[in-house]
Amino acid sequence: MTFRQHMRQQAARALSEFPTGPESGLYTVTFRIDSVDQDPRFPYLALGYNTEAEVARLLAEPSSPEPWEARWSYAYFPPSGLEGVRVIGHDEQADPRGAELHRQEARAAGLWFEDDEPEHVRDERAERLDAHFHELCVDLARQLHTDGDLVRALGRPLPVILYDMFDPDAMFALTRAANPPELVADFLSADDESADCAG
Numbered sequence: 001m002t003f004r005q006h007m008r009q010q011a012a013r014a015l016s017e018f019p020t021g022p023e024s025g026l027y028t029v030t031f032r033i034d035s036v037d038q039d040p041r042f043p044y045l046a047l048g049y050n051t052e053a054e055v056a057r058l059l060a061e062p063s064s065p066e067p068w069e070a071r072w073s074y075a076y077f078p079p080s081g082l083e084g085v086r087v088i089g090h091d092e093q094a095d096p097r098g099a100e101l102h103r104q105e106a107r108a109a110g111l112w113f114e115d116d117e118p119e120h121v122r123d124e125r126a127e128r129l130d131a132h133f134h135e136l137c138v139d140l141a142r143q144l145h146t147d148g149d150l151v152r153a154l155g156r157p158l159p160v161i162l163y164d165m166f167d168p169d170a171m172f173a174l175t176r177a178a179n180p181p182e183l184v185a186d187f188l189s190a191d192d193e194s195a196d197c198a199g
Contacts, residue, residue, distance in 0.1 A: 003101040007045070007088050007140050010098065014047040014086035015144075015153035025052035026154060029144075030081040031137055032074065033164040033174075036090050040126040041112065043102070043133040044091050045140075046084030054078050072187050074163050074171075089133075106132075134174060137162055141178035159183040 001009075019026055026049050036042035050071075058070040070076055087094040089102055106112045106129060113125045141160040144150050150158055161184075162174035175184055 001101065003098065003105050004136060004139070006098050006101050007136060008143060010086060010088045010095065011047060011140055011144060012149055012153075014084070015149060017085050018049050018154060019051075020154055022155075026050070027052055027055075027158065028072075028081075029141075029150065029154075029158055029160045030074070030077065030084065031141060031160055031162040031178075032082060032084060033134065033137055033162060035166075038166060040129040040133075041103075041106065042090035042099070043129070044087050044089030044095070044098075045133075045137055046082075047086050047088065048077070048079075048081045048084035050077055050081040054081075068186075068190050072161065072190070074161075134164070134170070138174055138178045145178075145180060157183060159187060161187060 015029075018024075018029075028050050030046075030048040030050060032046040032048065034044055034046065036044070054077075055070050058064055058076055059067065064070065065073070065076055074082060088098050089095060090099045092099055103112070109132075111125050111129050111132065113122045115122075141162065144160065145157065150156075150160075157180070159179050160175070161171070162178055163171040164174070172188060172190075176188060
């Protein structure tokens, strides 16, 4: 089994653990991209979700965030959206098999590095490892859409919001690449507004 296949298998399991039905109020799937000790050799993906009830709770607070922030910003996500319900990759307790597969494939691809290697080698490979993991996460989200996993598990198509804890600006490009446009129009409206202001 490849790491990509493992990610798909674990994602399907995660979706089966999400609440289902209209009463759940689940409106988005979340992909938190992170790494152990901020080390790109040890990335992981936390799959989770957010609900309409959580957004309503935030908006009812006296000092509530803006509606877009309450709905889409990971700064306001509850544990189900931030920590997720399943971790894939370098979490030796949650996913030892995924950690092993990723390490083997990174070594085979010449992306791995040791701490005593020259800085320029470490930097170049770190950048490539990071880009490769982003690509895997985007491809996983696309596959969940195209193969119908989201609809089968949750009853309808939902956006998958991807965010990297160490590169917040990447979330718009990652999410745009991972979803059909109509599902992420509201999420991307903030990015579009920023672009309009910059222009």
